[in-house]
Amino acid sequence: MSRILLSTTIPYVNARPHLGFALELVQADVLARHHRLRGDEVRLQTGTDDNSLKNVQAADAAGVAVRELVDRNAAEFARLAGPLSLEFDDFVRTSADLRHRAGVERLWRACAEDLYRKHYEGLYCVGCEHFYQPGEQCPEHDAPLQHVSEENWFFRLSRYQDELYELIASGRLRIEPAGRRNEVLAFIAGGLADFSVSRSRTRARGWGIPVPGDPDQVIYVWWDALGYYLTALGYGDGEHGRWWGGADRRVHLLGKGVLRFHAVYWPAMLLSAGEEVPTDLLVHDYLTVEGRKISKSGGAAVDPVGLVSAYGVDALRWWLLRDVPRVGDADFTAERLVARHDDELANGLGNLVNRVAGMVHRYRDGIVPADRDPALDGVRAGAPDTVAEALEAFDFRRATGAVHEVVEVANRYVSQVKPWQLAREGSARLDPVLGTLVETCREVAGLLAPFLPDAAVRVAARCAGPGERLPAPAPVFPRLGGTA
RNA sequence: GGGGCGGUAGCUCAGCCGGUUAGAGCAGGGGACUCAUAAUCCCUGGGUCGCGGGUUCGAGUCCCGCCCGCCCUACCA
Numbered sequence: 337m338s339r340i341l342l343s344t345t346i347p348y349v350n351a352r353p354h355l356g357f358a359l360e361l362v363q364a365d366v367l368a369r370h371h372r373l374r375g376d377e378v379r380l381q382t383g384t385d386d387n388s389l390k391n392v393q394a395a396d397a398a399g400v401a402v403r404e405l406v407d408r409n410a411a412e413f414a415r416l417a418g419p420l421s422l423e424f425d426d427f428v429r430t431s432a433d434l435r436h437r438a439g440v441e442r443l444w445r446a447c448a449e450d451l452y453r454k455h456y457e458g459l460y461c462v463g464c465e466h467f468y469q470p471g472e473q474c475p476e477h478d479a480p481l482q483h484v485s486e487e488n489w490f491f492r493l494s495r496y497q498d499e500l501y502e503l504i505a506s507g508r509l510r511i512e513p514a515g516r517r518n519e520v521l522a523f524i525a526g527g528l529a530d531f532s533v534s535r536s537r538t539r540a541r542g543w544g545i546p547v548p549g550d551p552d553q554v555i556y557v558w559w560d561a562l563g564y565y566l567t568a569l570g571y572g573d574g575e576h577g578r579w580w581g582g583a584d585r586r587v588h589l590l591g592k593g594v595l596r597f598h599a600v601y602w603p604a605m606l607l608s609a610g611e612e613v614p615t616d617l618l619v620h621d622y623l624t625v626e627g628r629k630i631s632k633s634g635g636a637a638v639d640p641v642g643l644v645s646a647y648g649v650d651a652l653r654w655w656l657l658r659d660v661p662r663v664g665d666a667d668f669t670a671e672r673l674v675a676r677h678d679d680e681l682a683n684g685l686g687n688l689v690n691r692v693a694g695m696v697h698r699y700r701d702g703i704v705p706a707d708r709d710p711a712l713d714g715v716r717a718g719a720p721d722t723v724a725e726a727l728e729a730f731d732f733r734r735a736t737g738a739v740h741e742v743v744e745v746a747n748r749y750v751s752q753v754k755p756w757q758l759a760r761e762g763s764a765r766l767d768p769v770l771g772t773l774v775e776t777c778r779e780v781a782g783l784l785a786p787f788l789p790d791a792a793v794r795v796a797a798r799c800a801g802p803g804e805r806l807p808a809p810a811p812v813f814p815r816l817g818g819t820a
Numbered sequence: 821g822g823g824g825c826g827g828u829a830g831c832u833c834a835g836c837c838g839g840u841u842a843g844a845g846c847a848g849g850g851g852a853c854u855c856a857u858a859a860u861c862c863c864u865g866g867g868u869c870g871c872g873g874g875u876u877c878g879a880g881u882c883c884c885g886c887c888c889g890c891c892c893u894a895c896c897a
Contacts, residue, residue, distance in 0.1 A: 519824055519892065526823085526893080592891065621825095621891085661833065664826060665890070672832080679846070683859060691856035698855070733833085737845095751861040756854070811857045 337375050338584035342368050343565055344382040345590045345598075346430065349409035350394035353416055355668060356591070356623045356630045358640035362656050363620065363732060364589045365422045369786035370727055379579055381568045383428030384410040385561045387544045402543055406431060419644040421653070421789050428568045430560060439567025439576075440560050441548045446609035450492040456532060457485045489534040489553060496604040497528045503603060509613055511599055512730045513663050516592065516619045520599040528600065533559045562602045566611065580612060587616040595619055618730045623660070624667045638668065646670075647816055650791040651677040657732040657787055658740075674817045681791070685743045685780060686813035689798050691750065692773045693809040699759045704774045705767035706802035711753075712776050715745045719783055732787075739783045746776050774799055774806070 344364045347357050361382065368380040386406045395405040414427050430436050444451070501524045503509045504517060511517035533556045534547050540554035547553040565588065569576035580586065590598050595617075603613040623630055625638050643652050647670070655673040658680070660666040696702055719738050726735035750773065758766040781796035791813070800806045 513825095515825055522823060523893075596892080659832075664833095666832090675846070678857095682857060687856055687859055689856095691860075693856090695855045747860060748862095750855075751853075754853080754855090759855090809856075813857080815857060 337377065339377040339582060340371050340585045340587065341579055341583040342378065342380045342587050343589065345588070345594060346383045346385040346428065346561055346564055347413065348385045348388035348390050349406055349413060350388070350390045352409060352412045353640060354630050355625065355638040355640050355643070358416065358420060359623055359656050359660065360589050360591065360620060361416060361420060361422055362653050365424070366657065366732065366786050367587070367727060369423065369789065373785060379426070380424045381426040381428065382424050383426070383564055383568065384413050384430065385557065386410060386429050386431030387560050388557045389540065389543065392541050392543050416640065419641045419649060421649050426568050428564050430564060435570060435572050436564060436567045437545055438572030440545050440555060440563045442572050443563050443566060443605070443609055444548050444555065447491065447605060450495070450608045451489050451533065452492070453487050454490045455487050484539065486536045486539070488532045489547060490530045491533045491605070493528045493530050493601065493604050496607055497524060499607060500524055500600060500603055503613060504599065509603060509617070510615060511617045512619065515663065516595060520595065523596065524600060531601065532556060558597055558601065559605070562597060562605065585616060586612065586614040587618060588614050589618045589620065592619055592621050621663065622665045624665055626669055627667055647673060647677065650681065650788045650813065651816060653788055654681060654736070658736045661733060662731050677813065678815045678817050680740055682811070682813040682815045684740065684747065685795070686811055688743055688747050689777050689795055689812050690809050692770070692777055693798060693806050695755050696770050696774065696806050697809060699755070699766060700770060702805045704800050704802050704804055704806055705771040707768035707771045708775070709765070709768035709772045711749055712746060712772055715742050716776060716779055723783060736787055739780065739787065742776065742780055742783065746773060771802065
């Protein structure tokens with residue numbers, strides 16, 4: 337048994353949650369449930385990045401107070417847990433949690449010897465909070481660039497270059513998939529420059545956490561947001577040891593767009609503060625919707641809660657886990673979601689459970705026989721290991737595929753042994769066949785638990801033990817599409 | 821401009837250190853069965869493995885160049 341700390345990134349809350357973030361939440365939830373079921377000590381944390389300037393801009397655009405917009409949207413993210421059947425242990429809001437602010441301040445002080453003030457000058461686009469080179473124009477905003485000249489705090493990232501490289505190259509900090517690790521190594525090898533970790537209070541619009549001892553500066557939002565991994569654990573009070581340094585695995589899930597912050601800046605900050613670095617960074621790619629990029633500020637966006645009410649949480653989770661490749665963006669369409677659900681859950685697993693129940697009722701008055709047939713022993717024994725291996729490799733497709741494989745083998749088995757024929761012949765083989773099928777369905781329910789917790793409960797409810805009475809047959813997964 | 825990752829059957833994708841006739845699922849076509857949610861099971865896959873060269877006895881699988889998509893990154897006017 338080991339102690340595992342799992343975390344998602346915290347999204348900024350300038351808009352309501354979209355499907356893309358649901359992917360990360362569900363992946364994290366699956367890993368957490370998987371490890372809990374194996375007896376590991378697990379903690380899964382998520383939250384929201386309230387202090388991003390984007391939130392201020394969104395509030396301006398909407399004509400509401402920042403506090404109001406942030407509170408409202410953050411609540412939407414927290415509420416995702418219900419519809420998506422997520423089970424997280426903690427939800428941190430960077431603007432509302434006292435422990436967060438205290439922790440960020442402490443982290444700042446812990447890194448004090450790597451922080452220094454430097455004068456900085458540049459052309460700044462307020463729209464995207466980014467500096468540009470002279471002569472450049474912001475590709476996204478028409479507004480003229482502002483000349484900014486101010487003194488900021490900088491972090492001495494440069495001195496950690498070799499240590500970071502070694503950490504990642506050696507695998508002590510594992511980055512998955514491997515392509516992402518290479519990307520980071522190439523970046524580090526290219527040389528690391530110190531980066532700015534504060535901005536003037538005015539430029540930050542007074543929103544954010546002030547630099548300790550320098551109230552005219554606000555801590556850079558990335559410093560703030562990354563700190564959440566530590567602050568949620570009680571870093572501000574020095575109570576984080578059990579779950580940070582004390583964990584066997586510190587696993588961050590993140591999207592490809594924020595890889596550098598997690599693979600370079602964050603570990604460097606931790607080294608500076610004298611803390612352990614993460615053990616695993618699991619990087620996912622993005623979702624598109626009907627071929628279009630998902631964006632918070634317009635364009636295609638799909639509401640995960642809406643999808644759940646339309647298709648159910650099992651169908652949505654199954655699609656996210658089953659259809660999204662380990663590498664590469666995946667395109668979401670309702671058609672694909674329905675197809676996966678109907679083919680594998682309704683016609684595959686649901687029908688299996690239902691036909692087995694039907695036969696037990698028809699031939700054995702609903703009482704589950706106690707006899708066994710070893711025919712399915714092979715797949716059944718192999719599936720848990722395959723699932724564990726696949727999840728270790730961050731391959732949700734292969735993991736769910738292993739579960740589905742058991743269903744397919746069981747369905748094939750039914751048509752091979754033809755229980756209806758055995759019944760007609762009054763064969764003694766009928767009992768072991770039916771007993772084994774019911775038992776296999778129960779095992780599938782168990783295998784399914786980390787992926788589709790709701791469905792797992794429903795399936796389990798239809799599988800009684802030997803000698804017990806089975807509920808009357810009824811579809812566990814009603815088809816979503818029309819008749820095939 | 822540099823770097824990375826993709827480009828494999830209609831669709832979604834597997835193919836590790838190069839090696840027998842290039843695979844799976846879905847869709848499509850044919851058949852069987854009847855326990856079941858018009859479900860299940862069996863049979864059916866001749867695709868220039870993006871393009872062009874090269875290395876090799878032999879290359880989706882390695883090397884070079886190019887094209888397309890995506891990502892990261894860059895003081896080139």
